Each structure stands twice: as structure tokens, then as C-alpha cells.
Amino acid sequence: MKLTVKDMDIATGDVKVVLLNEKDARLLDLHPMDRVALNRNGRKTIAIVDVGESRKAVLPGHIGLFEEVLDELSTKHGEVVNVEVASKPESIGAIKRKLDGKHLTPKEIESIIRDIVDNKLTDIELTSFVIATYTRGMNTKEIVSLTRSLAQTGDVLRIKKYPVVDLHSIGGVPGNRSTMVIVPILVAAGCIVPKTSSRAITSPSGTADTMEVLAPVQIPLRKLNKIIDDVGGFIIWGGAVNLAPADDKIINIEHPLSIDAEGQMLASIMAKKASVGATHLLMEIPIGRGAKVPDKRGAKHLAKHFAELGNILHIKVKTVIADGSQPVGRGIGPVLEARDVLWTLKEDKRAPQDLVSKSVEQAGILLEFTGKSKPGKGKALAQQLLSTGAAWGAMCKIIEAQGGKPPNPEKLLPARETFTLKAKKNGKIKTIETALIAKVGRLAGAPLDPDAGVYLHKTCGEPVHKGERILTVYARNKNKLAFAIKALLKERVEII
Amino acid sequence: MKLTVKDMDIATGDVKVVLLNEKDARLLDLHPMDRVALNRNGRKTIAIVDVGESRKAVLPGHIGLFEEVLDELSTKHGEVVNVEVASKPESIGAIKRKLDGKHLTPKEIESIIRDIVDNKLTDIELTSFVIATYTRGMNTKEIVSLTRSLAQTGDVLRIKKYPVVDLHSIGGVPGNRSTMVIVPILVAAGCIVPKTSSRAITSPSGTADTMEVLAPVQIPLRKLNKIIDDVGGFIIWGGAVNLAPADDKIINIEHPLSIDAEGQMLASIMAKKASVGATHLLMEIPIGRGAKVPDKRGAKHLAKHFAELGNILHIKVKTVIADGSQPVGRGIGPVLEARDVLWTLKEDKRAPQDLVSKSVEQAGILLEFTGKSKPGKGKALAQQLLSTGAAWGAMCKIIEAQGGKPPNPEKLLPARETFTLKAKKNGKIKTIETALIAKVGRLAGAPLDPDAGVYLHKTCGEPVHKGERILTVYARNKNKLAFAIKALLKERVEII
Numbered sequence: 001m002k003l004t005v006k007d008m009d010i011a012t013g014d015v016k017v018v019l020l021n022e023k024d025a026r027l028l029d030l031h032p033m034d035r036v037a038l039n040r041n042g043r044k045t046i047a048i049v050d051v052g053e054s055r056k057a058v059l060p061g062h063i064g065l066f067e068e069v070l071d072e073l074s075t076k077h078g079e080v081v082n083v084e085v086a087s088k089p090e091s092i093g094a095i096k097r098k099l100d101g102k103h104l105t106p107k108e109i110e111s112i113i114r115d116i117v118d119n120k121l122t123d124i125e126l127t128s129f130v131i132a133t134y135t136r137g138m139n140t141k142e143i144v145s146l147t148r149s150l151a152q153t154g155d156v157l158r159i160k161k162y163p164v165v166d167l168h169s170i171g172g173v174p175g176n177r178s179t180m181v182i183v184p185i186l187v188a189a190g191c192i193v194p195k196t197s198s199r200a201i202t203s204p205s206g207t208a209d210t211m212e213v214l215a216p217v218q219i220p221l222r223k224l225n226k227i228i229d230d231v232g233g234f235i236i237w238g239g240a241v242n243l244a245p246a247d248d249k250i251i252n253i254e255h256p257l258s259i260d261a262e263g264q265m266l267a268s269i270m271a272k273k274a275s276v277g278a279t280h281l282l283m284e285i286p287i288g289r290g291a292k293v294p295d296k297r298g299a300k301h302l303a304k305h306f307a308e309l310g311n312i313l314h315i316k317v318k319t320v321i322a323d324g325s326q327p328v329g330r331g332i333g334p335v336l337e338a339r340d341v342l343w344t345l346k347e348d349k350r351a352p353q354d355l356v357s358k359s360v361e362q363a364g365i366l367l368e369f370t371g372k373s374k375p376g377k378g379k380a381l382a383q384q385l386l387s388t389g390a391a392w393g394a395m396c397k398i399i400e401a402q403g404g405k406p407p408n409p410e411k412l413l414p415a416r417e418t419f420t421l422k423a424k425k426n427g428k429i430k431t432i433e434t435a436l437i438a439k440v441g442r443l444a445g446a447p448l449d450p451d452a453g454v455y456l457h458k459t460c461g462e463p464v465h466k467g468e469r470i471l472t473v474y475a476r477n478k479n480k481l482a483f484a485i486k487a488l489l490k491e492r493v494e495i496i
Numbered sequence: 497m498k499l500t501v502k503d504m505d506i507a508t509g510d511v512k513v514v515l516l517n518e519k520d521a522r523l524l525d526l527h528p529m530d531r532v533a534l535n536r537n538g539r540k541t542i543a544i545v546d547v548g549e550s551r552k553a554v555l556p557g558h559i560g561l562f563e564e565v566l567d568e569l570s571t572k573h574g575e576v577v578n579v580e581v582a583s584k585p586e587s588i589g590a591i592k593r594k595l596d597g598k599h600l601t602p603k604e605i606e607s608i609i610r611d612i613v614d615n616k617l618t619d620i621e622l623t624s625f626v627i628a629t630y631t632r633g634m635n636t637k638e639i640v641s642l643t644r645s646l647a648q649t650g651d652v653l654r655i656k657k658y659p660v661v662d663l664h665s666i667g668g669v670p671g672n673r674s675t676m677v678i679v680p681i682l683v684a685a686g687c688i689v690p691k692t693s694s695r696a697i698t699s700p701s702g703t704a705d706t707m708e709v710l711a712p713v714q715i716p717l718r719k720l721n722k723i724i725d726d727v728g729g730f731i732i733w734g735g736a737v738n739l740a741p742a743d744d745k746i747i748n749i750e751h752p753l754s755i756d757a758e759g760q761m762l763a764s765i766m767a768k769k770a771s772v773g774a775t776h777l778l779m780e781i782p783i784g785r786g787a788k789v790p791d792k793r794g795a796k797h798l799a800k801h802f803a804e805l806g807n808i809l810h811i812k813v814k815t816v817i818a819d820g821s822q823p824v825g826r827g828i829g830p831v832l833e834a835r836d837v838l839w840t841l842k843e844d845k846r847a848p849q850d851l852v853s854k855s856v857e858q859a860g861i862l863l864e865f866t867g868k869s870k871p872g873k874g875k876a877l878a879q880q881l882l883s884t885g886a887a888w889g890a891m892c893k894i895i896e897a898q899g900g901k902p903p904n905p906e907k908l909l910p911a912r913e914t915f916t917l918k919a920k921k922n923g924k925i926k927t928i929e930t931a932l933i934a935k936v937g938r939l940a941g942a943p944l945d946p947d948a949g950v951y952l953h954k955t956c957g958e959p960v961h962k963g964e965r966i967l968t969v970y971a972r973n974k975n976k977l978a979f980a981i982k983a984l985l986k987e988r989v990e991i992i
Contacts, residue, residue: 010504010515010553010560019506026944031697033752056563057506064506067552088752096753099631124749127623135595135631201527253620256529256584257592448522 001028001084003063007077011067015119016047018083019064025051028085033122037086038063040073046086048122091115095125098132106145113149116246123253130253130264138263143305144312146263150244150271155221157194157243157276159228163370165191166278167362168269169322170285170302171292176328179207180235180341181359181386182366184395187233188385189372194228194276196238201255204441204453205334208237213338213412213450215404231401233394243275244268260292262305270309280370281310281317282362286324296321318369320362326460327434329355333446333453333474335412342409345392354459360386414474415444415451417481421471421488423464430494432460432471436487444475444484452476497524497580499559503573507563511615512543514579515560521547524581529618533582534559536569542582544618587611591621594628602641609645612742619749626749626757634759639801640808642759646740646767651717653690653739653772655724659866661687662774663858664765665818666781666798667788672824675703676731676837677855677882678862680891683729684881685868690724690772692734700937700949701830704733709834709908709946711900727897729890739771740764756788758801766805776866777806777813778858782820792817814865816858822956823930825851829942829949829970831908838905841888850955856882910970911940911947913977917967917984919960923991928956928967932987940971940980948972960991 003024018036020028030036034049047069058064063083065075075081094108104112112129115121121129138146165186167179183193197207197217208217218240219227227234239248247268254260273281283306285299286292293299303319310317329340330352343351344359363385364378373381385391399407437454445452457469464470473488475481499520514532516524526532530545543565554560559579561571571577590604600608608625611617617625634642661682663675679689693703693713704713714736715723723730735744743764750756769777779802781795782788789795799815806813825836826848839847840855860875862868869877881887895903933950941948953965960966969984971977 008506011548011550029938031751032748052507054507092753096755099627099753099755101631122752123619124623124752127620128627128753131595131624131627132631135597135628252528255527256618256620257588257595257624259592259595442525 001082002080003083004061005070005075005077005079005081006058006062006064007070008064008066015122016045016069016072017050017066018047018069019050019052019058021055021058021060021062022051022053023060024063025049028083030085033124035086035088037084038069038073039082039084040075040079043073043075045069045072046120089115089120091121092125095129095132098136099128101136103139104142104145106141106148109142109145110149110152113146113153113246116249117153126249127253130250130261133263134259134261140308140312143263143267143309146267147270147274147309147313150247150267151274154245154275155242157221157224157228159192159194159225159277161192161228162279163191163372164277164279165193165282165366165370166195166273166276166280167282167366168273168284170265170269170283171324177207177210177337177341178328178355178359178362180211180338180395181344181355181391182363183233183235184345184391184398185359185363185382185385186366187231187398188390188394189367189381191232191366191370191372192228193233194224194278195233195235196241196243196272196276197235198238200447202442203438204332204444204446205337206447207235208239209334209447209450210337210341211235212237213334214342214407215399215402217402219402227401231394231397233398234402235398236402238272244271247271262302266302266305266309270306270313270315273315274313278315280366281306281315282366282369283317283319284322284362285319286322288323288325291324293324316369318365320365322358325431325434327432327437327456328352328358330456330459331453332437332441332456333414333444334450336414336453336455336474339409339412342407342412345386345395346409347386348409356386413451414453414455415449415476417475417478419473419481419485419488420469421473423466423468423470425466426464427496428463429458429460429470430496432456433491436491440473440484440488443480443487444473445480449476449480452480497578498576499579500557501566501571501573501575501577502554502558502560503566504560504562511618512541512565512568513546513562514543514565515546515548515554517551517554517556517558518547518549519556520559521545524579526581529620531582531584533580534565534569535578535580536571536575539569539571541565541568542616585611585616587617588621591625591628594632595624597632599635600638600641602637602644605638605641606645606648609642609649609742612745613649622745623749626746626760629759630755630757636804636808639759639763639805642763643766643770643805643809646743646763647770650741650771651738653717653720653724655688655690655721655773657688657724658775659687659868660773660775661689661778661862661866662691662769662772662776663778663862664769664780666761666765666779667820673703673706673833673837674824674851674855674858676707676834676891677840677851677887678859679729679731680841680887680894681855681859681878681881682862683727683894684886684890685863685877687728687862687866687868688724689729690720690774691729691731692737692739692768692772693731694734696943698938699934700828700940700942701833702943703731704735705830705943705946706833706837707731708733709830710838710903711895711898713898715898723897727890727893729894730898731894732898734768740767743767758798762798762801762805766802766809766811769811770809774811776862777802777811778862778865779813779815780818780858781815782818784819784821787820789820812865814861816861818854821927821930823928823933823952824848824854826952826955827949828933828937828952829910829940830946832910832949832951832970835905835908838903838908841882841891842905843882844905852882909947910949910951911945911972913971913974915969915977915981915984916965917969919962919964919966919991921962921991922960924959925954925956925966926990926992928952929987932984936969936980936984939976939983940969941976945972945976948976
């Protein structure tokens with residue numbers, strides 16, 4: 001059927017959709033979510049049908065096209081395109097089988113992931129797949145196939161050196177910037193560390209946000225290999241490279257429902273490690289209140305799965321279980337966290353001791369794990385690389401390679417408006433709720449205002465005297481500060 | 497945050513969506529699929545956020561509104577609305593619980609169905625619910641709650657008479673127009689029969705399409721009670737009344753994946769019966785090749801569930817298992833089927849015998865079931881109501897009440913272009929594939945061209961002589977006829 005193009009003048013951003021008038025849809029026997037093959041002078045594409053009942057949406061004899069389809073057919077308003085019924089992609093059959101509790105073959109899983117990357121599935125179809133894998137679960141074979149498919153359908157970093165080290169922490173702990181200390185220690189020891197990190201979603205800063213204070217983090221793939229060759233490592237925002245792109249779309253489905261399918265999570269994490277060619281992986285599983293994994297049993301269960309999956313994918317995995325109930329470091333927010341990191345790398349006396357010890361410990365594990373140090377000597381080597389300034393030097397080179405200026409913690413100034421919470425009696429800080437601190441930091445403006453955030457003068461368990469400072473909130477204006485203070489004072493920091 | 501309205505100039509048709517520029521979304525800490533509360537001079541609504549990355553979609557400081565939201569806020573292009581972050585509806589928590597395999601309370605199910613009706617859920621959320629009930633299943637309590645919620649969130653027909661009879665066949669058999677014979681027989685016997693039917697989705701005609709040949713089938717709710725009072729029954733298109741509206745949205749999710757969750761199906765059917773206040777229900781379960789239910793075991797399993805559900809909902813349910821592998825009647829397509837129905841009601845010699853016997857049998861069951869006849873005498877009473885012209889008279893009154901003209905089968909002429917398939921040898925018709933006949937009928941133009949379709953001169957098992965007519969295809973133009981013939985000749989009607 002020939003239909004005249006109506007330019008809808010907006011982009012759908014994702015799946016290709018066309019709008020048909022109800023009458024034409026009936027003539028073509030098409031229903032919403034069916035597919036049509038469009039053809040204009042030999043340029044072809046497949047799109048999903050939406051049906052408009054009113055003449056206002058689209059007139060009979062016309063077809064509403066959005067930006068993506070207009071571009072793909074290189075057509076414009078008023079031109080004529082040929083429209084025919086198209087069949088559903090084969091991956092729908094595979095999704096259906098998963099819904100019915102069947103196990104999928106590697107080929108089936110690949111067809112689904114390929115179609116997700118190519119924007120060929122509707123939200124309904126994609127959601128069905130995600131929910132089916134959540135409620136039906138996946139066996140190890142399926143998780144391996146999913147991991148491989150996720151990695152193979154995106155960009156891949158080809159590194160010929162050894163060892164290629166990666167580290168990962170499941171679920172965020174605010175201020176947990178040990179990654180930015182561990183990476184330069186490992187690089188200083190001769191490891192290759194292609195670290196992709198995420199931006200904050202619900203926290204005041206992600207590793208990528210904090211690193212961005214020091215250097216650009218959106219770096220195209222072709223430059224990354226050169227940085228690896230020149231420096232041995234980087235810390236970038238994973239969102240700017242096209243690693244395992246289907247994964248982001250799957251997470252977008254899970255996010256509104258706050259579900260976290262175990263198989264998906266395992267595959268999602270391991271696919272990104274496979275894309276960067278990791279040979280050794282340190283997996284941190286924080287447990288406790290507010291962490292994703294509630295207890296040791298859950299952590300051990302996950303550790304087993306990661307090891308199993310790593311074994312098949314030729315990635316050596318070591319797991320550490322950490323306390324996820326407390327912030328690590330004293331600064332919360334991009335600038336304050338970056339300052340903590342630099343103080344730590346410079347061995348400044350203001351370096352937060354928990355950040356130092358955590359970083360040295362985990363770097364030590366990785367140094368032993370990769371054979372860069374003898375068994376039992378990793379921690380000492382890590383400490384040495386820190387003390388000699390080797391790690392600081394590596395960080396400076398990484399920052400320079402990514403296009404940043406020479407780092408200087410004294411130039412990292414928090415925002416101007418401040419509020420300081422002081423102790424009303426002598427005692428000991430009982431707990432500092434990570435969730436509360438995260439909320440206060442975000443309300444103060446982080447991560448969008450990188451210099452906003454919270455600085456903890458006292459940490460959990462520390463003794464405190466009446467009138468002493470417990471924490472300071474930083475914000476760019478009085479309005480944001482007021483919001484943050486309000487949230488802070490609602491649930492006080494308890495002193496016992 | 498105050499944002500300036502951009503009129504997107506189209507309707508989304510369903511869920512309320514607003515489009516924000518990426519920058520404003522970041523400032524408000526909003527992600528796609530989050531919700532915002534909009535307020536303009538006290539008029540409020542909640543909408544789902546979509547985020548546009550380009551300035552073309554929507555400029556920073558602006559908000560793209562679609563028709564539904566513009567109307568609801570009574571605002572227009574260039575005006576300013578207030579935008580605030582809104583929380584997710586409570587039903588999301590219930591959906592989440594179902595995903596995790598929990599059983600839902602009646603209150604939880606009602607909150608979900610209410611939000612579906614009110615367009616408060618995104619496709620992702622709605623799909624998650626549908627898929628979760630499919631993969632996790634529902635227990636009887638949940639199905640009962642779902643049935644009640646589906647019925648209560650739509651219009652309800654309040655009939656004070658007794659008995660109110662309904663009949664239902666699971667999954668379509670082409671030409672299966674016995675409903676249009678059974679309804680007038682029952683009405684003639686003094687039963688109340690508020691029959692809502694569907695239009696064709698994949699068949700050449702639904703009951704509503706066939707009835708529409710004789711009378712209007714889109715009748716507003718307020719007129720239906722009057723028709724019941726005056727005549728005792730009607731046969732209308734269910735899509736024109738707002739009975740169990742959430743059900744249609746659930747079916748729209750299931751359709752693209754061709755899934756049919758048993759619990760959903762049970763609730764969907766029974767909710768519509770509850771909405772019309774049925775006291776007695778005859779449920780036909782066709783089995784065999786091409787039917788939804790493959791065998792007797794499956795049919796019995798369903799029958800048990802319908803009875804159980806009916807018991808709780810105070811609807812008496814009787815089940816009959818039928819042969820679903822063969823067309824019933826000789827005409828396929830709205831006009832041809834309507835002619836079969838009228839011939840049957842007039843006891844014309846051209847009436848298809850299978851349609852007559854099926855109708856009389858099922859009407860007989862219902863007459864006994866409702867106490868309108870003594871046990872064992874139902875079929876005879878049905879036959880008598882047919883023979884005396886009582887059923888014909890009732891049908892004429894129903895047609896008149898719905899606004900149709902006096903019916904006359906001789907005026908029901910099939911389309912002009914014809915092709916007749918003749919036997920190439922003596923023998924017996926082996927099978928007439930319902931799927932093939934349905935396809936040929938649709939390609940010939942049915943149901944959009946009501947006079948298009950197929951007429952079966954011979955039915956399955958009938959002897960046939962060389963040169964005798966087997967079937968005739970009717971179409972409005974040569975083009976459509978050619979398509980139909982091509983499909984027909986690809987898979988021949990076998991003679992043995």
C-alpha cells in the first residue's frame with residue numbers, strides 16, 4: 001500500500017515506530033505493535049505500528065514517520081512510501097519459549113540480544129524477556145550465553161598485554177572511591193587496568209563523576225587503546241563507550257520496578273569485564289544494611305556464581321566481602337571525594353584512614369592474584385607503591401592521558417554555602433546512615449554541582465566532644481542547602 | 497520547577513506522557529519512566545517522563561505535552577506549568593510482589609486493575625504484571641479477585657430479571673454463528689440474554705461483524721437496559737461498551753506475544769459475564785486441530801476452573817466440549833454467515849444442518865439448565881421454538897430494537913466476483929482446514945467487505961462427484977479474488 005509521509009517532527013529515540021490511521025490499519029489488517037516493512041526507492045526499514053483513531057494524529061492515506069525512520073528512508077513530508085505487512089523477528093519465538101519456562105540455546109539468546117541492540121523489539125517484548133528471565137531464572141549455560149551475547153554485540157577493547165585487571169563493587173556505598181586509589185597502584189605495579197565506571201544514579205557521586213573532577217571521562221574507543229599503550233590504565237565513564245549496549249536497555253526495564261534479576265546481573269557485570277578483555281577480576285560484595293546483598297550467605301552464593309562464570313569466560317575472579325553499611329572516606333560528592341583520593345595518593349595526613357586501608361588491602365589482593373607480588377606480600381607492595389609516590393605518579397599520568405590538568409587537592413574547593421552539624425553532648429557516633437548521607441548530598445546538589453556534598457569530620461564509632469563538628473554540608477546556594485539541612489535534621493546522627 | 501508548554505500536537509492515546517529536555521530532567525533528578533506531578537492554576541495531573549536529548553524534541557526550560565495532558569490541565573502552547581517529582585503508584589509494589597512469586601491480596605489486585613483502567617501504568621509496568629501472572633500463575637483466590645476487579649472497574653449492566661443467560665466459546669471456529677440462533681431461541685423461551693460479542697481479529701467474521709449485517713451493534717449502555725426490558729435480549733459488539741475495560745489492555749499486551757495466561761483468560765471471560773449480570777453460562781470449549789485447547793483433558797481442566805470460579809461469583813456454569821476442527825455452517829464472512837443464520841431461523845431448506853443441530857442442542861441444554869424446560873426436554877423445546885417461528889420472531893424484534901431493518905435472507909447477496917472450486921474426481925471431502933478457509937475469507941476481503949467470503953457447497957466427509965462444486969469464493973474486486981485463489985490453490989482441499 002502506498003501512503004503519504006507525514007513528518008511527525010519528533011524523534012522516538014529508540015524503537016522505530018510509524019503511525020497509521022485506523023482505516024489504513026484495518027485495510028492492511030494491522031494492529032498496534034505489529035510490524036511493517038517500509039520501502040522508498042529501494043531504501044528499506046522495518047518499523048512498529050501505532051494506530052491513531054483521530055484524523056488529527058494522521059489522515060487516512062498517510063503515514064506518520066518519526067525522525068529515525070525519515071532519516072533511514074531519506075524521505076520527507078509529502079513523499080510517498082510503500083508499506084507492507086512484515087513478520088515478527090525470530091527472537092520473539094525465543095522470548096515466548098522463555099516465558100513458557102524453557103531453556104534457551106546460545107543462538108536464541110544471541111538473536112534476542114542482537115534485536116535489543118538493533119532496537120527491533122517493542123517495550124512489551126523487551127519487558128517480557130526481562131521479566132521472564134527474572135521469574136523463570138536462568139541456568140549457568142544461559143547466563144554464559146547471555147554474557148557472551150551482551151559482550152559481542154557491543155564494542156570490544158583488544159588489549160594484547162597481560163595481566164588485564166578489573167575490579168567491581170556490587171551496589172554503591174557513598175564515598176567508596178577506593179577504585180581511584182587502587183587503579184594507580186596497580187598501574188604503578190605494571191598491571192593493565194582499563195577501568196570503566198558508572199555515573200551516580202541514586203548516590204551523590206559515581207566513580208565516573210568523581211574522576212571527571214580531575215579529567216575528562218568520555219573518551220572514544222579508538223583513543224582508549226592508545227592510553228593503554230602509553231600509560232597502562234584509565235578510569236572512564238562506561239556510558240560513553242559502546243560496551244555491552246543491550247545491557248543498558250535491560251537495566252532501563254529493571255530500574256522502574258527496582259528488580260535485579262540475578263542472572264541478568266551476573267551477565268551484565270561479566271559482559272562488561274569480557275568486553276575490556278579482563279584476565280583478573282576483584283569482585284567486592286558489600287553486605288549489611290542498605291547494601292544490595294543482605295548477608296554473608298547471599299554474598300557467598302554470588303561469589304560462587306561469579307567464579308563459575310569467570311571460569312568459563314577465562315576471567316579469574318576473586319571475591320571479597322566488605323562492610324556496606326558505612327560510608328568509606330570522609331568526602332561525599334564529586335569534588336570532596338576527588339580530594340580524598342588525591343590526599344590518599346599523596347599520603348597527606350588528611351587522607352581518610354578507612355579509604356587508605358581498604359585501597360591498600362584490595363590492591364594487595366590483586367597484586368598477589370596477578371603474580372605481581374609473592375603470596376602474603378601484596379599489601380606491603382601496595383603500601384610501598386603508595387609511599388614511594390609511584391601510585392601518585394601513575395595517577396598523574398592517567399589524568400594527563402585522559403586530557404586533565406595536573407591534579408592538586410588544594411585546588412579542589414567545596415561549594416561556598418555551608419552548614420556544620422555539631423555534637424550536642426560528649427559521646428561516640430553510633431551510626432552514620434549511608435542512605436541519609438546520600439540523600440543529603442544529592443539535595444545539596446551533587447553530582448550535578450560537583451562541589452556540593454557532605455564532609456564527615458567524624459566517622460562511625462569515633463568519640464566526639466560537645467560542640468565538636470560532626471559533619472559539614474556544602475551547597476552552591478542557600479536554597480539547596482536548606483533542602484539538605486531539612487533532610488539531615490529530620491533523622492539525626494545519633495550519639496551514644 | 498516552572499516549565500513552558502510545548503504543544504506536541506499529537507495524542508499518545510493511552511498513558512499520559514510528558515517530554516523533558518535532558519538538562520531539566522537532570523536538574524529534577526528524573527529518569528525516563530519516572531513520574532511528575534503537573535499543576536497549572538490548580539488543575540493537576542500525574543504523567544510519565546520521557547527524556548529528549550536533542551533540542552529539537554524539546555528545549556531546556558520547556559515541557560512537551562501531548563493532547564491528553566493539555567486537555568486535562570486546560571493549558572496550551574507557551575503557557576507555564578509547575579512540574580514536581582511524583583512518587584510511583586502503590587500498585588507498583590504489588591506488581592513487584594507478584595514478580596517475586598507472592599500471592600496478591602484482593603486489595604492489591606484491585607489497585608493494579610484500577611491503575612490500568614486509569615492509564616497510570618507504563619507499558620513496562622503493565623507488561624511486567626501480565627508476564628508475572630503468566631509465569632508465576634495465579635491461585636483461585638487471585639483469579640476471583642482479578643475477575644471482580646475487572647468487572648467493577650468498568651460499566652455494569654443492572655438487570656433485575658431472571659434468568660440472565662450468557663454463552664461463550666473459547667477461541668474462534670470460522671462460521672460458528674450458532675450464537676445468533678441460540679440467543680433468539682432463548683429469548684423466545686423467556687430468558688434474558690444480554691449477549692456481547694467480539695469482532696474478528698484473525699477470522700473472516702466475528703459474531704459482532706455478522707450481526708452488524710442485520711443491525712447496528714454499537715449501542716450505548718443506557719439504551720441496553722431499555723432493549724432488555726422491551727425485547728429480552730440483544731447481540732452487540734462488546735468493544736462499544738465499557739465492560740471490564742482493563743481486560744482489553746491486558747489482552748493488548750498478550751497479543752503481540754501470542755500468550756494466553758490461563759488465570760487471565762478465566763478472569764477475562766468471567767468478568768465480562770459478571771458485568772452483564774449473568775446467572776447461567778454455557779461455556780463451549782472447542783478442541784482439536786487449530787483450536788485453542790488441544791484435547792479433552794485440557795478441556796476438562798478448564799471446565800473445572802470455570803465451574804469453581806462461577807460458584808464463587810454466583811454464576812452457574814455448564815460446559816460443553818465441541819469439535820473445533822471444522823467450520824460450522826456453510827457461509828464464511830459476515831453476509832454469508834448472516835444468511836445462514838436467517839435461513840436457520842426461518843427453517844429454510846438451505847439452512848446448514850450442522851448449524852441447526854448445534855444450535856438446537858446448545859439452546860436445549862440452556863433451557864434445561866435455566867429450568868425453562870423439564871430435564872430431557874430442552875432440545876425438543878428448542879426445536880419447537882424454531883419450528884413455530886418463535887425464534888424468528890424474537891430475532892426480528894432484537895434486530896428492530898437495535899435499529900436494524902426487517903431481515904430478509906434473500907436480500908443478503910454475496911460480492912460479485914466469484915471463483916468456484918470443483919471436484920476433479922469422485923470421492924469424499926477429507927478435511928476442510930478451518931485455518932485455510934479463514935485465510936481465504938480474509939484475503940477475499942472479509943470482514944471489512946462484509947459481502948466477501950467463502951461458501952462451502954460441501955462439508956467435511958460429504959461425498960462429491962467429479963465436476964461438482966466444492967466451494968465458492970466471493971470478493972468485491974478481481975485483485976482480492978486473485979489473492980484468495982492463490983492461497984486456496986496452494987493447499988488443496990483433499991478428496992479421498
